[in-house]
Amino acid sequence: MSKTALIRKNYKLIKFQKLSIVSALIGFLCAFMSVSLKRLTEHYEEILFHKASLNWVFFLIFPLVGLSVIYFLRSYLFKKKENKGIKEIFEARDSKAKKLPVYKIPSHFFNGLLTVAFGGSTGIEVSTVVASAAIGSVAQQKENLFKRHKTELICAGIAAGITALFSSPVAGILFSFEVISRKVTKTFALTTVLAVAVAYSFILVLDEQPLFQVSVSNWHLYALPYFLLLGVLAGVNSVYLTKAVIYIKKKFAAIEKHSVKIITGSVIISTSLLVLPQLYGEGYHAVKTIFTNPDSIVLTTSFTITMLGILFLKPIITSVTLASGGDGGVFAPSMFIGAFLGLLTALVLNTFFEANVIPLNFMIIGMAAMLSASIHAPFTALFLICGLVNDYTLFFPILVVCLVSKTTAKLIYPYTVYTFQPNTVK
Structure with missing residues (x-):
């Protein structure tokens, strides 16, 4: 084997090892974040909705409080920037210069929690997706070796976040493909599958239960x-x-x-x-x-x-x-x-x-x-x-x-x- 071929082989091996390690880390962090956001939101939404059910005045107060706190957080803590949701991910995917900054993780975490807990009629799914994507994007920025794999690592984060949120690893992978990446590469398969495997293992350890407990007998x-x-x-x-x-x-x-x-x-x-x-x-x-x-x-x-x-x-x-x-x-x-x-x-x-x-x-x-x-x-x-x-x-x-x-x-x-x-x- 020539020296050039040996160097190329070693480079691929090192890249494979580093991508594997960072994908596993992304999977764990996204799963931890996703489960934390889900449990906190469920807990406080249940408490506040119960309060409002007993006293209708809270239906008037809670949405105003939630939106006001979110506004002040964005103004004084999160650089006065609006959250664009999944469109932010598309912008980062389509531009070499565009990144998902680290503040997007706490921004979407807390804003999603406050929105839903205080009565905003939406869900934490997109907040989870963007925060998970930001984790993948930040990981990509930490190593020159990953410059060409921004989309793959973003997708790994998203797939792990969806997996932990809905207890469905296949849905996590498919969402990353159908909505975000729209193409499959070897790196996409490696990073996404590893991140999802770690995320799913994490929720199995926590014994996360399905959101809806139903019993489907059959269909005709x-x-x-x-x-x-x-x-x-x-x-x-x-x-x-x-x-x-x-x-x-x-x-x-x-x-x-x-x-x-x-x-x-x-x-x-x-x-x-x-x-x-x-x-x-x-x-x-x-x-x-x-x-x-x-x-x-x-x-x-x-x-x-x-x-x-x-x-x-x-x-x-x-x-x-x-x-x-x-x-x-x-x-x-x-x-x-x-x-x-x-x-x-x-x-x-x-x-x-x-x-x-x-x-x-x-x-x-x-x-x-x-x-x-x-x-x-x-x-x-x-x-x-x-x-x-x-x-x-x-x-x-x-x-x-x-x-x-x-x-x-x-x-x-x-x-x-x-x-x-x-x-x-x-």
Whole structure:
């Protein structure tokens, strides 16, 4: 072997070893951060929502407090820079000079926690994704050997964060591929798989439980046309969510004074919470309540009005939360809307068409369909929802419906809230 070939071989070996070590470290740090954020958010959201349920005045106070504290943190601690969510990751991916600075980790961690705990109608998923991406980006900046692998290490962080948050390693890898990288290289496979393996091992040690404790018995082939209908409805609703976020963010961006943004946003959020407390925070508490026994729910007039109110108001209040300074994205809102859309669809089919479908199945499939259509990532949605309920009985219908919902959404509107740019639409 020539000297040049030997040097090249040693260089590849050293790079492989260093990438392996840093990927494992990224996996551990992202998993630790993700689990910490999830548990803290669940803890304080439960406490504050309980307080507000006992005294409606807190529904008026909490959103104002949360948005105000976030504003002061951004102004005096985080360099007066707005959080752009996943778009920040795209900017870092597409530019050699653009980095995700280290302050993005605590910024998204605390802002995401404060937004959801104090009633902002979004979720911590995007906060987790951006903070995890920042961990990967910072690791890449520490070693010249990693200069060419910024995207791979960012994706490793994201995959680990998603894995820890949803207890689904496949969803973590697929999200990094479908939404962020969009290509697979040897380095991507190495770094992502190692980071995810460490992250998943970490949550196994902690004995993290699935978010939703449900028992899916079976599904029937005759329900497949109804599932396809749900996929189309989810695609249409996802476009409503996407356009609501884009439109309301644009309107709030025209408001120059931050105090006016915060007050306006707080008033809208508080009013909505007084009407429909189910919209508080991530909304998972409301989904868990209905998951306990959806078969016993009867389609009454008041229940129908409540469901329609949730489907109409959730995209608006989510958009207002984000536009007025809250930190988050459309992951949790999409799954929340999908669950109630699926339930309402099943009840309508059973009540008026004697379809004899299973409401629980429609709720689970609806969650996946809405998420798939909202982020244009059907395979991520498939494994993520199966991981959330820790059950793969509905694997095939979820796969089919996710593809239908994404296709429907793209035919109506080709952008998501993450891919839309103001200059892309004339």
